[in-house]
Amino acid sequence: xxxxxxxxxxxxxxxxxxxxxxxxxxxxxxxxxxxxxxxxxxxxxxxxxxxxxxxxxxxxxxxxxxxxxxxxxxxxxxxxxxxxxxxxxxxxxxxxxxxxxxxxxxxxxxxxxxxxxxxxxxxxxxxxxxxxxxxxxxxxxxxxxxxxxxxxxxxxxxxxxxxxxxxxxxxxxxxxxxxxxxxxxxxxxxxxxxxxxxxxxxxxxxxxxxxxxxxxxxxxxxxxxxxxxxxxxxxxxxxxxxxxxxxxxxxxxxxxxxxxxxxxxxxxxxxxxxxxxxxxxxxxxxxxxxxxxxxxxxxxxxxxxxxxxxxxxxxxxxxxxxxxxxxxxxxxxxxxxxxxxxxxxxxxxxxxxxxxxxxxxxxxxxxxxxxxxxxxxxxxxxxxxx
Numbered sequence: 001x002x003x004x005x006x007x008x009x010x011x012x013x014x015x016x017x018x019x020x021x022x023x024x025x026x027x028x029x030x031x032x033x034x035x036x037x038x039x040x041x042x043x044x045x046x047x048x049x050x051x052x053x054x055x056x057x058x059x060x061x062x063x064x065x066x067x068x069x070x071x072x073x074x075x076x077x078x079x080x081x082x083x084x085x086x087x088x089x090x091x092x093x094x095x096x097x098x099x100x101x102x103x104x105x106x107x108x109x110x111x112x113x114x115x116x117x118x119x120x121x122x123x124x125x126x127x128x129x130x131x132x133x134x135x136x137x138x139x140x141x142x143x144x145x146x147x148x149x150x151x152x153x154x155x156x157x158x159x160x161x162x163x164x165x166x167x168x169x170x171x172x173x174x175x176x177x178x179x180x181x182x183x184x185x186x187x188x189x190x191x192x193x194x195x196x197x198x199x200x201x202x203x204x205x206x207x208x209x210x211x212x213x214x215x216x217x218x219x220x221x222x223x224x225x226x227x228x229x230x231x232x233x234x235x236x237x238x239x240x241x242x243x244x245x246x247x248x249x250x251x252x253x254x255x256x257x258x259x260x261x262x263x264x265x266x267x268x269x270x271x272x273x274x275x276x277x278x279x280x281x282x283x284x285x286x287x288x289x290x291x292x293x294x295x296x297x298x299x300x301x302x303x304x305x306x307x308x309x310x311x312x313x314x315x316x317x318x319x320x321x322x323x324x325x326x327x328x329x330x331x332x333x334x335x336x337x338x339x340x341x342x343x344x345x346x347x348x349x350x351x352x353x354x355x356x357x358x359x360x361x362x363x364x365x366x367x368x369x370x371x372x373x374x375x376x377x378x379x380x381x382x383x384x385x386x
Contacts, residue, residue, distance in 0.1 A: 022319040023059045023069065025302045030312020033075065037099075040077040041136055048158065049084040051077040055314060066146040067316055068288040070341050071267070074141045078102065078131035086126050086159035091145040092264040093121035096337055098294070100137035103130045105162065106222035116227035116294065118252055118271075118337070120264050122220040126162055140292065140314075142339045144266040218256055225252045225269075231335075234273045238333065246372035247280060248273050249338070259365065262343030274298065274334035279327040284361075285353040287342040289318035291326075296334030300326045323357065 040051040055073040056065040066072045078084070078100075095104065101114045106127040111119055121127060131137040148154035193208035200206050230250065237248035249272040252263045263269040274296065282301075291300075297310040300317050302324040309315055318324050318340075328334045345351035346365035354361035355370040362369065 019321065022303075022322055023057055023316065025300070025305070025307055025316050025319060025322075026057055026067075027307060027309060027313055027315045028055055030310065033312060033314065036075055037077055037136065037138055040075070041079060045079070045082060047085075048087070049078065049082055051079075057316065060146075064146045064149045067290055068146075068319065068341075070144060070147040070150075070344070071288060071290060071339065072143040072145045073290060073314070073339075074143070076129075076139050076141055078129060078137045080131050080134050080136070083130040084128050086128050086162045087156065088124050088126045088159065089145070089154065089156040090123050091143045091148055091154055092123050092266055093144075094142040094263055094267055094269050094339060095119045095121065096140045096142075096269070096292070098138050098140060098292075100131060100135045101133035102137040102139070103132050104128075104224075105130075107163075109222040111222070111224040113224060114227070116231075117224060118227075118230075118263075118269055119224040120222060120254060122222055122264075125220075125222065126159055128162060142267060142269075142290070144264070144341070144344070147266070147344075220256050221254070223254055230271055234271055234335075237273055238275050240374065242278075244372065244374060245281065246374060248275070248278075257343050260343035260346040264343070265347070266341055266344040267339050268342050270338045270340075272334070272336045272338060274326070274328035274336070276328055276333060277330050280325040281355075282323050282325040282357055283353075283355050284321050284323045284357075285318065285340075285342070286321055286351055287318070287340040287345050288316070288320045289338055289340045291315050291317045292337040294335055294337065296328060296332045298326060298328040298334055300324060321352070 036053055040053060043051060045051070053075045054065045055067045055075065057067050060066045060069075095113075096118045097113050097115055099115060101112070104111045104113055104119055104127065106119075106121055107125045111117075112132065113119060129137075129139075145154050193210045195208055197205055197207040197211055230252070234248075234250055237250075240246075240248060249270045251261060252269045252271065253261065254263050257263070257265055261268055291309075292314045293309050293311055295311050297308075299309065300307045300315070302317060302319075303322040307315065307317075317326070317338075342351060342364075349363060349366050351364045352361045353364045353369070
């Protein structure tokens with residue numbers, strides 16, 4: 001079979017394509033999720049231990065099922081005593097428990113987690129999950145795998161066993177011999193550019209290959225955010241009152257992500273509290289948003305259409321740049337988990353955000369962002385969400 005021939009596509013004078021064809025909002029109802037959990041509990045245990053089902057948008061391609069174009073969400077179930085086999089992959093993940101208790105081992109880090117606890121999975125770090133209780137351990141897993149699949153670089157590897165624990169001083173798979181080799185290489189003039197990185201003109205710089213393939217590295221921690229602690233701080237935001245113009249939330253912040261305000265380098269996870277009868281201001285952003293409402297009820301208006309939701313529902317609430325806002329019903333407060341691909345968009349310089357529709361949008365991360373009417377202490381880190 002001959003190799004395919006590349007060709008030119010003439011786009012001379014072609015008009016701008018306009019706004020994308022957005023995926024419409026969709027809701028998985030709590031009773032549908034409960035029925036799928038029951039079905040997964042009833043199937044025979046798979047060889048790898050992964051009783052798993054993907055929340056799939058009708059617009060998603062068969063080859064890459066997902067809930068938003070760049071976000072995959074799975075429903076994962078382990079029966080009492082069950083564990084998954086070890087696995088690692090280039091995608092990063094956020095985990096969120098919705099029932100039962102479990103133990104998550106990621107590399108040398110072990111977390112015991114329960115209902116509404118959240119955690120992150122760094123890239124290429126071997127991990128297993130075990131049910132440690134006497135009822136099904138149920139969790140959501142949010143992954144950037146669809147984006148990597150589009151790029152054709154999502155690598156997944158099943159392992160025969162978890163690697164043995166290693167000293168914290170060495171990266172995954174490294175040893176004292178590796179460290180000694182690295183020291184020898186650092187002292188070898190043949191391996192070091194004599195020129196370094198330097199300015200060419202007006203802040204434009206040149207960087208040698210030796211630095212290109214050895215960028216500064218930061219530890220990528222596997223962290224957990226226990227619900228009990230998150231809730232105690234979150235509940236204090238209810239006292240902000242009706243005049244507060246922001247959203248009452250906390251970002252589950254991973255310091256590795258720095259200025260991109262993430263839980264992983266691709267996603268942020270925020271937990272929001274909505275007191276009764278609170279209506280947010282309409283806004284929009286390029287980042288997609290997926291909300292899991294785990295207490296209370298309310299509604300969202302997205303692209304001019306109203307969607308009712310309640311406790312246990314999972315919704316694609318912002319398919320990207322659609323005008324939207326959310327409101328809580330009278331009666332009980334709302335708690336919700338929001339996953340957005342904001343950090344990825346900040347890193348790509350593509351996070352167009354319009355917090356107030358009466359004012360122009362801004363490119364967050366490249367331009368100054370927005371302010372609320374709440375005075376913050378200098379040490380406080382905050383972000384928009386929802």
